[in-house]
Amino acid sequence: MEKYVDGFVIPIAHNKLEEYTRLAELAGSIWMEHGALAYTECCGDDLNHEGLVSFHQAANAIEGETMIFSWIIFESKEHRDRVNQAVMSDPRLKEMMNPDSGPFDCKRMVYGGFKTIVDM
Numbered sequence: 001m002e003k004y005v006d007g008f009v010i011p012i013a014h015n016k017l018e019e020y021t022r023l024a025e026l027a028g029s030i031w032m033e034h035g036a037l038a039y040t041e042c043c044g045d046d047l048n049h050e051g052l053v054s055f056h057q058a059a060n061a062i063e064g065e066t067m068i069f070s071w072i073i074f075e076s077k078e079h080r081d082r083v084n085q086a087v088m089s090d091p092r093l094k095e096m097m098n099p100d101s102g103p104f105d106c107k108r109m110v111y112g113g114f115k116t117i118v119d120m
Contacts, residue, residue: 002116003037004077006084009110010068011061016103017043020068023096023103030093031072034086038073059110068104080113 012020021041028039044067048054055067074080087093096102 002076003119004074004080005114005116006072006074006080007112007114008068008070009055009059010070010104011056011059011065011108012068012104013065015064017066020103024068024070026096027093030090031083031087034090035079035083036072036074038071040072041068041070043068059108077113077115 024041028041031039044055047056047067055061055069056065059067061067072080074083
């Protein structure tokens with residue numbers, strides 16, 4: 001069955017990682033409550049490979065930052081749109097989305113929606 005995936009790449013300062021993790025846990029529970037099939041957040045570990053564009057390069061990360069790689073899985077694009085509308089209206093998410101006090105710069109987040117082509 002085809003799924004739809006929202007993907008994110010976020011540069012984050014090492015000293016903000018613990019705060020980000022707390023927010024991600026809350027955000028994940030909100031997405032799941034509103035119907036997402038899965039919610040995953042990963043912290044960069046093995047990111048530099050000779051001859052390839054690194055996540056750091058792609059996101060213009062600076063010294064002292066690592067990368068967050070995340071995805072949320074939905075039944076379809078329409079399902080994603082319904083879930084995201086509910087999530088964005090959730091007061092808990094609105095409260096944690098203050099761009100002036102968050103652990104990362106939202107303008108540097110890479111985001112996109114993806115149709116699955118292989119799902120094993």
